[in-house]
Amino acid sequence: MAGGQVTLWWGLGAALVLLILFPVVQEARRTSVASLRRRQRATSGAFASLSQGITHYRWHGPKDDPDAPVLVMVHGLTTSSYVWDAMIPGLVDAGVRVLTYDLYGRGLSDRPHGRQDRYFFKRQILDLLDSQGLTAPVTLVGYSLGGGIAAAFAAARPAQVASLILIAPAGFGDTPSRFAEFTRKTPILGTWANMVLGDAELRSKVGRGAPSVVPDIAARQLAEIGTRGLLRSVLSTRRFMLSEDLSSEHEAFAAFGLPVLAIWAEGDRVVPLRASDALAQANPAAQQVVIAQAGHGMVHTHPAQVTAPIIAFLSGAPTAGVETGA
Numbered sequence: 001m002a003g004g005q006v007t008l009w010w011g012l013g014a015a016l017v018l019l020i021l022f023p024v025v026q027e028a029r030r031t032s033v034a035s036l037r038r039r040q041r042a043t044s045g046a047f048a049s050l051s052q053g054i055t056h057y058r059w060h061g062p063k064d065d066p067d068a069p070v071l072v073m074v075h076g077l078t079t080s081s082y083v084w085d086a087m088i089p090g091l092v093d094a095g096v097r098v099l100t101y102d103l104y105g106r107g108l109s110d111r112p113h114g115r116q117d118r119y120f121f122k123r124q125i126l127d128l129l130d131s132q133g134l135t136a137p138v139t140l141v142g143y144s145l146g147g148g149i150a151a152a153f154a155a156a157r158p159a160q161v162a163s164l165i166l167i168a169p170a171g172f173g174d175t176p177s178r179f180a181e182f183t184r185k186t187p188i189l190g191t192w193a194n195m196v197l198g199d200a201e202l203r204s205k206v207g208r209g210a211p212s213v214v215p216d217i218a219a220r221q222l223a224e225i226g227t228r229g230l231l232r233s234v235l236s237t238r239r240f241m242l243s244e245d246l247s248s249e250h251e252a253f254a255a256f257g258l259p260v261l262a263i264w265a266e267g268d269r270v271v272p273l274r275a276s277d278a279l280a281q282a283n284p285a286a287q288q289v290v291i292a293q294a295g296h297g298m299v300h301t302h303p304a305q306v307t308a309p310i311i312a313f314l315s316g317a318p319t320a321g322v323e324t325g326a
Contacts, residue, residue, distance in 0.1 A: 020192075027195060030228040037108050045108075050127035052120070053110030056081075057101035057128065061092040068097045069162070069314060070138045072125070074146030075100075077242070078202055078234060079221055080107025083143070086213040086303035094311045099138075101128055103146075105233025106224065116233060117240035118152040125153050129160070137162035139314065143299055144271060145170050145237065148246055154258060155249035163259040165310055168268055168296055171246030172275040176238070177201070184238045191235065198231040210294065210301040217300060250282035260286040261313040263298075263306055270296040287319050 037047075037056075045058035058081065062068050071091060075083050081100040091098050102109040104124055105116065114120065129138065139162050142150030147169020154161045176184065179201050183190035202225045207218045224230060254260070260283055264276050276288055289309045294302045309319040 022196065027228060027231075030230075031223075031226055032228050033108060033111060036227055047108070048128060048131040050124065050131060052123060052127070053104060053112045055101055055104070055110070055124060055128055056108035057099060057132075059097065059099055060088050061097040062095065063097070065095070065097070068095055070097045070099060070134060070136075071141050071165075072099045072101075072129070072134075072138050074125070074140065074142040074149050075103065075106070076144030076146055077237060078106070078225070078230075079217075080109075080224060082107075082214065082217070082220055083300055086300050087307050090304065090307040091310070094314070096311075096314065099128075099132065099134075103149075105229055105237070111227075111229025111233055113232075114236075115240045116236040118149070118244065121149040121241065122153045122156060125149070126157070139163045139165060141165040141167070141310070142169055143167040144296065145242065147171065148241060148244070151246050151249050151253070155246075155252040158253050158256040158258050161253070161258060163261070163313070164253065165313065166260065166262045166279075167299060167306065168265055168271040169262065169275075169279075170242055170271060171244065171249070172271075172278040173245065174242055175270065175272060176242075180238060183235055184243065194235045195231055198234065199225060202231075202234070209297050212297065212300045213303055214300045247278060247282045250279060250286075254283035254285060259313075261309065261319060262286050262288045263309060264288065264290050265294040265296060265298045265302075266290055266292045267294060268296045268298075287313065289319050 045056055048055050048057060073081070073084050075081050080102040084100050088098055088100070103121065105111050137160055140150040140154060142148070142165070144167070147166040148171040150164060150166065151169060151171055154164050179197070183194040183198070203222060206221045212218070262276065262279055264273050266273060273290065276290070279286060280288065291298050291302055291305050294305065298306055312319050
């Protein structure tokens with residue numbers, strides 16, 4: 001083999017090694033969750049060492065009222081529990097105790113490796129409830145991915161759930177971007193592309209839609225995207241949780257008689273309003289509300305409109321068919 005050919009093959013081999021190692025080096029340069037915890041120590045809430053890792057959580061509301069109903073709130077794919085901040089004051093004013101927490105792979109919780117499927121997320125809820133001594137049934141509030149997680153938990157353990165509130169819930173078919181669909185369905189190259197280009201894909205979505213009521217939410221989202229383990233967690237969740245159809249789970253807890261409220265956004269492009277038809281078919285008894293003039297980020301862009309039907313539902317009052325987003 002001529003010297004020029006040897007040099008070419010060596011060059012190609014070196015380029016291939018660099019391509020393979022690039023996402024590894026890039027990931028190592030991201031902010032670690034330990035560093036993030038140190039930065040936010042003053043307002044970070046509390047931490048529980050659970051079976052799959054450390055979980056960050058916060059309690060809100062009347063600690064001295066053991067009879068107050070407890071809401072456990074499960075957030076979505078790429079934003080952690082701060083996404084609830086604008087809704088919490090209204091819920092607390094209604095006499096509700098609220099427990100928020102960060103899903104594994106997000107916020108100040110650990111980033112364990114492995115499949116992030118329904119069993120993974122159900123175990124986190126179960127462990128957290130046990131750690132807080134919550135033996136009585138709780139109301140689960142799930143938003144987007146969290147809606148799918150809450151539904152899966154309720155189907156598996158309906159006796160531990162007093163009622164279920166689903167906000168733009170996953171589980172009836174999502175509408176992923178071409179990039180998300182490619183990375184989800186392509187084992188090796190998709191994983192590489194997610195680690196190299198996933199950061200830019202997530203950042204491009206920050207700040208879209210109506211203005212948020214939560215202060216600095218865009219900056220907080222961008223900071224979280226830059227943390228180690230986030231991209232890996234998002235991809236694993238897309239592959240093993242968001243790819244599932246949860247219609248049978250809805251049928252299961254409907255048969256159990258679990259009270260359900262579903263809240264949808266009129267202009268949602270992530271979980272389209274048409275998913276409400278699938279939910280109605282799986283659970284005709286579920287109450288459904290549409291927030292007009294709102295998009296997928298309604299929990300932090302239209303918090304009062306989302307909170308109102310939740311309070312009515314918890315009190316046993318009928319919820320309106322449509323809530324305005326004005």
